[in-house]
Each structure stands twice: as C-alpha cells, then as structure tokens.
Amino acid sequence: MTSRLKQLSEAGQAVWLxxxxxxxxxQGGLRKLIEEDGxxxxxxxxxxxxxAMGHGDAYDAGFTEFLGKADASVVDTYESQAIADIxxxxxxLRPAYDRLRGKDGYVSLEVSPYLANNxxxxxxxxxxxxxxxxxxxxxxxxxxxxxxxxxxxxxxxxGININVTLLFSLEAYQALAEAYVGGLEARVQRGExxxxxxSVASFFVSRIDAQIDKAIDARVAAYDPESDALKAIRGKxxxxxxxxxxxxxxxxxxxxxxxxxxxxxxxxxxxxxxxxGTKDSAYPDTLYIDTLIGPDTINTMPPKTxxxxxxxxxxxxxxxxxxxxxxxxxxxxxxxxxxxxGVTTGLVDEGVRLFAxxxxxxxxxxxQKRTAFLGDRQNGMTATLPAGLNxxxxxxxxxxxxxxxxxxxxxxxxxxxxxxxxxxWLGWLAAARGQQVDPAALKAxxxxxxxxxHAVLLGMGGSSLGPEVLANILGNAPGSxxxxxxxxxxxxxxxxVATAIDPADTLFIVSSKSGSTMEPELLRxxxxxxxxxxxxxxxxxxxxxxxxxxxxxxxxxxxVFPGDPAIGGRYSVLSAFGMVPAAAMGIDVHAFYEATAPxxxxxxxxxxxxxxxxxxxxxxxxxAALAGRDKLTILTSPKLAPFGAWLEQLLxxxxxxxxxxxxPVDLEPIGAIEAYGADRLFVHFEMAGDAEDGLDTxxxxxxxxxxxxxxxxxxKPELIGQEFFRWEIATAVAGAVIGIDPFDQPDVExxxxxxxxxxxxxxxxxxxxxxxxxxxxxxxxxxxxxxxGFGSAQPAALLRMHFAGLAPGDYAGFLGYxxxxxxxxxxxxxxxxxxRDAKAVATVAGFGPRFLHSTGQAYKGGPASGVFLTITRxxxxxxxxxxxxxxxxxxxxAQARGDMDVLAARGRRVLRVHLKKAGGRIEALRxxxxxxxxx
Ligand SMILES: O=P(O)(O)OC[C@H]1O[C@](O)(CO)[C@@H](O)[C@@H]1O
Ligand SMILES: O=C[C@H](O)[C@H](O)COP(=O)(O)O
Numbered sequence: 001m002t003s004r005l006k007q008l009s010e011a012g013q014a015v016w017l018x019x020x021x022x023x024x025x026x027q028g029g030l031r032k033l034i035e036e037d038g039x040x041x042x043x044x045x046x047x048x049x050x051x052a053m054g055h056g057d058a059y060d061a062g063f064t065e066f067l068g069k070a071d072a073s074v075v076d077t078y079e080s081q082a083i084a085d086i087x088x089x090x091x092x093l094r095p096a097y098d099r100l101r102g103k104d105g106y107v108s109l110e111v112s113p114y115l116a117n118n119x120x121x122x123x124x125x126x127x128x129x130x131x132x133x134x135x136x137x138x139x140x141x142x143x144x145x146x147x148x149x150x151x152x153x154x155x156x157x158x159g160i161n162i163n164v165t166l167l168f169s170l171e172a173y174q175a176l177a178e179a180y181v182g183g184l185e186a187r188v189q190r191g192e193x194x195x196x197x198x199s200v201a202s203f204f205v206s207r208i209d210a211q212i213d214k215a216i217d218a219r220v221a222a223y224d225p226e227s228d229a230l231k232a233i234r235g236k237x238x239x240x241x242x243x244x245x246x247x248x249x250x251x252x253x254x255x256x257x258x259x260x261x262x263x264x265x266x267x268x269x270x271x272x273x274x275x276x277g278t279k280d281s282a283y284p285d286t287l288y289i290d291t292l293i294g295p296d297t298i299n300t301m302p303p304k305t306x307x308x309x310x311x312x313x314x315x316x317x318x319x320x321x322x323x324x325x326x327x328x329x330x331x332x333x334x335x336x337x338x339x340x341x342g343v344t345t346g347l348v349d350e351g352v353r354l355f356a357x358x359x360x361x362x363x364x365x366x367x368q369k370r371t372a373f374l375g376d377r378q379n380g381m382t383a384t385l386p387a388g389l390n391x392x393x394x395x396x397x398x399x400x401x402x403x404x405x406x407x408x409x410x411x412x413x414x415x416x417x418x419x420x421x422x423x424x425w426l427g428w429l430a431a432a433r434g435q436q437v438d439p440a441a442l443k444a445x446x447x448x449x450x451x452x453x454h455a456v457l458l459g460m461g462g463s464s465l466g467p468e469v470l471a472n473i474l475g476n477a478p479g480s481x482x483x484x485x486x487x488x489x490x491x492x493x494x495x496x497v498a499t500a501i502d503p504a505d506t507l508f509i510v511s512s513k514s515g516s517t518m519e520p521e522l523l524r525x526x527x528x529x530x531x532x533x534x535x536x537x538x539x540x541x542x543x544x545x546x547x548x549x550x551x552x553x554x555x556x557x558x559x560v561f562p563g564d565p566a567i568g569g570r571y572s573v574l575s576a577f578g579m580v581p582a583a584a585m586g587i588d589v590h591a592f593y594e595a596t597a598p599x600x601x602x603x604x605x606x607x608x609x610x611x612x613x614x615x616x617x618x619x620x621x622x623x624a625a626l627a628g629r630d631k632l633t634i635l636t637s638p639k640l641a642p643f644g645a646w647l648e649q650l651l652x653x654x655x656x657x658x659x660x661x662x663x664p665v666d667l668e669p670i671g672a673i674e675a676y677g678a679d680r681l682f683v684h685f686e687m688a689g690d691a692e693d694g695l696d697t698x699x700x701x702x703x704x705x706x707x708x709x710x711x712x713x714x715x716k717p718e719l720i721g722q723e724f725f726r727w728e729i730a731t732a733v734a735g736a737v738i739g740i741d742p743f744d745q746p747d748v749e750x751x752x753x754x755x756x757x758x759x760x761x762x763x764x765x766x767x768x769x770x771x772x773x774x775x776x777x778x779x780x781x782x783x784x785x786x787x788x789g790f791g792s793a794q795p796a797a798l799l800r801m802h803f804a805g806l807a808p809g810d811y812a813g814f815l816g817y818x819x820x821x822x823x824x825x826x827x828x829x830x831x832x833x834x835x836r837d838a839k840a841v842a843t844v845a846g847f848g849p850r851f852l853h854s855t856g857q858a859y860k861g862g863p864a865s866g867v868f869l870t871i872t873r874x875x876x877x878x879x880x881x882x883x884x885x886x887x888x889x890x891x892x893x894a895q896a897r898g899d900m901d902v903l904a905a906r907g908r909r910v911l912r913v914h915l916k917k918a919g920g921r922i923e924a925l926r927x928x929x930x931x932x933x934x935x
C-alpha cells in the first residue's frame with residue numbers, strides 16, 4: 001500500500017519534515033522518509049536545534065572537535081554543528097532536488113532570531129549562512145517581520161533561496177509576496193536568471209488557534225452570552241485564515257505581474273503550512289494536515305504528526321473547498337470581538353521571543369559544555385549567596401538575558417547604562433583580543449629591552465596598576481629587565497627606586513593616556529635628568545596627540561606606543577598600557593592573549609547572561625551593592641595578592657559615583673566572623689598551588705553565617721589576563737545594575753584642581769598656605785577639615801571622636817601620604833584591623849597620591865559612608881624636581897591637603913594626622929589608633 005503521505009504529494013502538496021537531529025540523520029532516518037513517504041524537504045528552527053543539541057551528549061564529539069580551537073565562540077560552536085546537520089540533510093535531499101530540477105528538495109536553516117528586527121544584520125547573516133552551507137538546496141529561513149521584508153527582497157535579488165517564517169496574517173503574507181516578486185523583478189532588470197531562486201512562505205497555523213481558543217475558553221468560562229457562537233468557531237479560525245491566504249495566493253499567481261515572471265521560469269513562492277502539530281489534545285492529531293491539502297503547497301510536520309498522518313490521516317477537504325465557510329468563521333470571529341489582527345501581530349513578536357529563548361537555552365547549554373571542556377584553561381568561579389541575594393541575582397540574569405545585555409554591551413549600546421556617551425568607551429573589548437597593539441612592534445621592544453637590567457614605569461592609576469600586577473604575578477623573563485613601577489610623588493619611594501637601578505642600564509616607560517597627568521610628568525623630568533637627558537632609553541605609552549607624545553618626540557624617545565582613546569585608563573591593561581611593559585619584561589604577548597581568549601569568548605555577546613561568567617559576576621556584585629553589601633572584600637592566596645590593587649581602581653572608579661557604587665576592600669587581613677557587618681561581599685582569588693592559608697575554611701564559615709562568597713580559581717599565572725577581562729565585563733554590567741555610567745570619573749578632577757591651586761601658590765610664594773592644627777602633641781599635629789572647633793582637644797581625644805562616629809555600614813579609610821613600603825603597610829594594616837574589630841566596619845587603605853587616581857573617585861563620589869584618616873609627614877630627606885621650585889615632598893603634602901579639602905567639601909568625615917619630625921612615627925600612630933578604637 002502507498003504511504004498515505006504519498007497521497008498528499010499526489011494531491012500536489014509536498015511533505016516536509018519539521019525536525020533535525022544528528023542521530024536520526026546518521027541512522028538514515030531522513031533517507032527512509034524520502035524513499036517510503038515521498039518526503040521532499042526539511043525545516044529547522046532554533047527550538048528544534050535546542051531540543052537536539054541542548055540536552056544529552058549526541059553532539060559532544062562534534063562540539064569537542066570544535067572547542068579545541070582556542071577562539072571558538074559559543075555561537076561558532078553551535079553553528080558548526082547545525083551546519084553539519086543541515087549539510088547532511090541537504091545531501092539526503094539532493095537526489096530529489098536534482099530530479100525535480102530545483103522545484104523541491106530543500107532544507108531550511110534559520111538566521112539568528114536575535115536579528116529579527118535588524119534588516120542589515122539579517123542580510124549579512126543570511127549571506128553568511130548561505131556561503132557556509134554552500135548547497136544549492138538550502139533555504140535560509142528569515143522571519144517575516146517588518147525589518148525582515150526588505151532583507152528578504154534583497155536576498156532574493158541576490159539569488160538566495162528564502163523560507164520566510166513566522167507569517168500569521170494575510171497582510172504580512174501579501175507584503176511578503178511583494179518583497180519576493182520585487183526581488184525577482186530586480187534580478188530580471190539586472191539580466192539575471194530567476195528560474196533557480198526558490199522561496200516558500202511559512203504560514204503558521206496551530207499557534208493561532210492556541211491563542212484564539214484561549215480567548216474563547218475564557219469567555220465561555222465567564223458565561224459569555226455568545227458562548228455557543230464562540231464554541232462553534234473553536235479550532236476553526238487558524239484553518240480559515242490559512243484557506244483565505246491560499247485563495248489570495250491563487251489569485252495572485254494568476255495575475256499579470258506574476259505571469260510575466262512565470263514566463264521567465266520563476267517558481268511561485270509556495271505557501272508552507274507550519275506549526276501544524278496540534279497544541280490542544282482535544283483536537284484530532286492530524287487536524288492541520290487533513291484540512292490544509294492543496295496543490296502547490298507544503299506541509300512541514302513534526303515527526304509525531306507525520307506518524308499520525310501516516311497511520312490514520314485522511315486525504316480530503318481540499319483548501320479550495322468550503323471557502324465561504326472559512327469566510328464565515330472569520331466574520332464571526334470579528335463579530336464576536338476576537339481580535340485576530342491583534343493576535344497575529346502579537347504572535348510575530350512572541351514567535352521571535354520564543355525562538356530567542358530557545359537560542360538562549362541552546363547557547364547556554366553549549367557554553368556549559370565549553371566550560372567543562374576547557375577545564376582549568378578557563379578560570380573557575382562559584383558563588384555561595386544568601387537566599388535573598390541569590391533570588392535577586394537570578395532575576396537580574398533573566399532580565400539581562402531577555403533584554404540581551406550581552407549583545408547590547410558588545411554592540412556599545414549606551415541604553416544599557418545611562419544613555420550618555422558610554423558607546424565611545426568600549427575599545428577595551430577589541431583590545432582584549434589583541435586588536436589594539438602592534439604585535440611586531442611589541443616583539444621588537446621585547447628584544448630591544450633585553451639590553452637593560454631594569455625597566456621603570458612612570459604612570460598613575462590605569463597606567464600603572466595593570467603593569468604592576470603583571471610585574472608581580474608574571475615577572476620578567478630571564479634575560480629581560482625587572483620592572484619597577486612608580487606611581488607616586490613620595491620622595492622616599494622615588495629615592496628607593498632611583499637607588500635600586502642604574503640609570504645607564506634602565507629603560508624608562510612613561511605611561512599616561514591623557515599625557516598630562518602631573519605625577520608621570522614630574523617623574524619623567526626627574527628620571528630624564530637622572531639618565532643624563534638621554535631620550536634613547538625612554539619610551540612613552542600615550543593616546544595619540546597628547547602632550548606626552550610631543551615631549552617624547554622632542555626629547556628623542558626611542559618609541560611612542562599609541563593607546564586607544566576609546567579606552568579609559570582603568571580598562572586599558574589589555575591594550576598598549578599593559579602590553580608595552582609586559583613586552584619589555586619579556587612576556588610573550590601573543591601567548592598572553594591566547595591564554596586570555598577563553599574568558600573573552602566565554603563573556604562574549606553570544607553567551608547568555610546566566611552562562612556568561614562576566615555578566616553573572618556583574619549581576620552578583622551589582623545586586624549585592626543594591627542590597628547594601630557594597631564593601632567588596634578582596635581576599636587572595638599569596639600569589640594573587642597584587643591583583644587587588646588593579647581591581648580596586650576598576651571597581652571604585654567605575655561604580656563609585658552619584659552617592660552609589662561599590663567600595664573595594666583590599667589587603668584587609670581576614671578576621672573573626674563578628675568583625676563583619678551585613679555590608680560585605682567576599683571575593684576570594686586562589687592560585688592553584690598556593691600554600692593552604694586557612695582562607696578557604698574561614699570563607700566557608702562566613703558563607704555559613706550568611707555572607708555572600710564568590711570564589712575564583714586561577715590555574716596558573718598566565719591566566720591572570722582572564723581576570724582582567726572577566727572583571728571589566730562584570731564592572732560594566734554592575735554599572736548597568738546600579739544605574740551609573742561605568743566609564744566616567746566625575747569626582748577625580750576636583751582634587752587635582754585643589755592640589756594645583758596649592759602647588760601654584762607655593763611656586764609663587766615659596767610656601768604652602770599656612771594651616772592651624774586643631775590639636776597637637778609631641779608626636780602628631782591633627783588637622784580637621786575647617787581648622788576649627790577642637791582647639792583644646794588632645795590628638796588622642798580627636799582620634800577617639802573620629803572613630804566613635806563609625807556606624808554599621810560605614811567604612812574607615814586610611815589614606816597614607818607616606819612611602820609605600822613594608823613597614824608602613826604593616827602599620828596601616830594593624831590600624832585597620834584594630835578599627836575593624838572594634839567597630840565591625842570595613843576598612844580601606846590607600847597610599848597617596850596613588851589612590852587619588854584609583855579609589856579616590858569612590859571615596860569622594862561613591863556612598864557617603866567613608867570616614868577618612870589622612871596621614872602625612874614631613875619628608876626626610878625631600879627630593880627636588882628639576883625645573884620646579886616645589887619639591888616632591890611639597891607636592892605630596894599639597895595633594896594630601898587638596899584631597900582632604902575636597903573630601904570635606906563633599907561632606908565626608910575626614911581628619912588629618914601629621915606625623916611630626918621629632919617623634920611622629922607610624923608606629924606611634926598605630927598605637928594611638930589601637931587605643932582610640934578601643935574606646
Ligand atoms: O593615564 P593617565 O591619563 O595619566 O591617567 C592616570 C589615571 O588618572 C585618572 O584619570 C584619575 O585621575 C585615572 O582614571 C587614570 O587611570
Ligand atoms: O518551519 C517550521 C516552523 O518553525 C514550525 O513549524 C513551528 O512549529 P511550532 O508552532 O509547533 O513551534
């Protein structure tokens with residue numbers, strides 16, 4: 001007996017299969033249907049591929065082969081497998097296609113649903129898929145949205161076969177017919193053949209009934225007076241709609257316009273009934289086959305529906321019959337107020353969304369497989385969050401997925417943030433793939449630098465903190481110079497470096513994006529003098545056209561490496577600002593980018609939010625901040641300790657503004673559980689192989705006590721680049737969560753202006769403006785913001801009062817304008833611990849002026865919860881700056897005073913302790929603070 005399905009073909013209707021699956025294809029399932037049932041086509045869509053690939057392991061071998069490539073994105077990986085399936089189906093269908101001379105025998109592959117509302121991107125994607133599959137019996141599937149129509153016309157003009165999907169209304173179908181005919185006519189005009197361009201119009205059926213029936217059922221349940229009339233058209237509207245579309249088709253192809261094209265061999269754009277599996281089990285399972293039979297049409301069936309039809313379908317009820325009844329059904333629907341127009345419009349948007357949801361689920365599944373495949377080539381991350389925060393994070397991730405944050409971010413869509421100029425600041429995305437640097441120039445620098453024993457980098461903030469991480473975590477290669485980083489005006493620290501090097505055996509790297517930052521300019525002057533004004537041992541890294549570029553040229557610097565003005569300083573480490581010093585240290589920059597690539601791809605535009613490590617982290621830190629857990633406490637295993645200083649700047653300067661943001665807490669020794677308030681989020685970085693330091697146990701206890709804990713693991717130093725990138729993405733995303741522009745630094749300039757004013761006055765008068773201590777003893781002079789009020793108080797009493805003001809949620813800041821050496825660092829750490837343990841508040845510390853170009857933004861512009869202690873001292877010995885009246889020591893004091901003025905002007909609580917030359921030692925201050933905190 002002939003298959004019932006073959007009877008459909010005999011009635012002029014092609015039978016296609018709405019299904020693709022690797023195992024099915026591999027086992028010859030499609031070939032069997034072609035042979036036994038006369039099947040002549042296959043359709044796929046994102047949901048079909050999600051079902052095939054998103055579960056189980058049938059595609060693992062294919063994925064694995066592809067994931068072996070270092071730079072495979074999630075979409076590349078999925079697509080490679082989809083294309084393989086489509087090619088296999090195309091091969092199975094090829095004999096039919098040849099036999100029917102292109103009239104049938106097609107397989108469809110859908111463009112990304114994410115592009116459904118973007119004409120140009122759809123055209124580009126369809127052209128790309130057409131070329132990638134490279135089979136004449138491919139149909140690229142394009143959604144029949146408003147934006148899709150011009151794309152379809154253009155693609156038909158290009159001679160690409162198109163299956164137009166998501167058609168629900170007669171109006172959309174008519175617009176499509178216009179696009180198809182228009183495309184063919186354009187070909188005729190260009191003298192190109194039209195006889196091998198095929199197109200089908202996928203008119204969806206069951207989804208319409210599902211919507212209309214829902215409305216009917218609701219009204220019937222509410223005892224609508226028209227219940228009987230409503231029930232009478234239940235399950236009939238979609239078929240009626242399809243029949244009238246077919247009727248219109250017949251009229252259209254009989255018309256002159258089409259006949260002119262037909263005379264040139266053009267193939268009609270057949271109607272394809274899609275969505276023909278019944279969604280309501282009350283209906284016969286072959287309903288949308290039995291009722292929609294007619295010449296020149298196609299029915300694409302899910303396997304279950306096809307099996308059902310083969311078993312008990314009936315070949316009668318042609319499309320051309322009972323048209324009056326169809327018209328009556330639609331008239332009735334209208335009379336009864338069933339909004340078919342609204343339903344069909346809504347179904348287009350919903351269709352796009354459902355396919356995008358399916359694509360997200362699929363890409364998420366592939367991303368997970370990819371992460372598992374990469375093992376420790378991709379840094380790990382886990383999070384233990386309290387229930388409330390966890391819920392908020394998952395909700396945010398779902399919003400980020402549905403609102404396509406990953407793609408918005410990569411496309412530089414400012415709407416993700418505040419809609420200002422954020423799109424101009426995303427050059428760091430390309431830089432992470434090595435696209436900002438000139439690899440040959442860096443290689444040459446690496447060779448050149450081998451002639452030096454030392455390299456000294458002079459820069460601030462984003463220009464120094466990344467290189468410092470690279471120097472401390474990766475270090476210099478054998479035979480390449482040791483890198484020293486100077487980001488200060490502290491005379492002691494400058495002297496320490498100046499004496500550690502031999503100026504004749506040192507490469508100086510002057511690094512400043514703006515090229516006009518004061519500190520690197522002063523340091524350049526100092527070391528240029530020290531190096532005997534020999535520009536040949538200097539290189540500059542700066543944005544094109546800067547003042548530094550001009551100086552470098554005038555002074556005969558060996559090289560000037562350009563930065564990208566579309567990258568802000570704190571996002572610049574994977575651009576020339578990090579890679580020039582890296583190359584100078586003998587680091588293989590190419591290998592470094594390769595080691596970073598897995599994270600760049602994992603955080604890519606195609607990795608859905610929940611499976612995107614950068615977006616997930618951004619959602620966690622952003623939501624934590626919104627929930628009051630805005631003190632992001634960085635804890636590291638020993639080898640990763642240097643990373644914190646870079647991360648501090650990124651987080652603080654990016655998010656700390658408009659009274660909001662994240663306050664990073666770095667280098668605060670771990671404490672007892674009682675020392676931590678409900679304002680903490682802990683992030684632990686662990687380098688594999690670092691000695692067990694008890695942190696893990698302590699963090700587990702903190703998590704058990706209800707604190708959020710994020711753990712990041714890094715298998716080897718070379719993978720630190722992945723953390724740079726993960727945190728850049730996370731910070732940008734946290735900015736979106738918090739609702740600020742993560743790329744500006746509105747509060748930094750004020751302190752610079754205040755400092756400049758003080759230094760200029762000094763240069764004019766030979767002295768800094770006098771100031772009056774609020775309290776004084778042998779060790780300290782204490783200055784309050786307005787020199788007022790506490791004339792009679794003792795330093796100890798003032799310190800006590802200062803710390804007594806700390807309330808839960810506040811943080812204590814220690815801002816040391818002293819040399820950043822071990823003694824001072826240890827003393828300040830001890831002060832922090834004393835205050836933290838006594839007051840249960842977070843503590844931060846910064847060395848001035850280094851922190852001014854880093855965390856300073858958040859201290860001034862972020863949450864108003866900081867209580868600051870500025871520490872200064874008279875430099876001994878001081879250091880002259882060539883060509884200036886002011887010394888480094890004077891500039892440093894001016895910076896401290898300028899910053900304090902600005903903090904005070906912003907309403908921040910701030911006190912300054914000046915260590916007196918006679919007895920003031922950091923140790924004495926430590927003791928005083930420990931005592932003050934206890935009271
Ligand atoms: O590289 P530049 O322009 O010298 O700036 C250094 C640092 O100073 C800041 O502008 C803050 O003052 C940072 O954003 C930046 O990283
Ligand atoms: O081309 C086929 C369509 O994508 C498919 O038939 C849609 O069917 P559904 O409505 O059952 O998802």
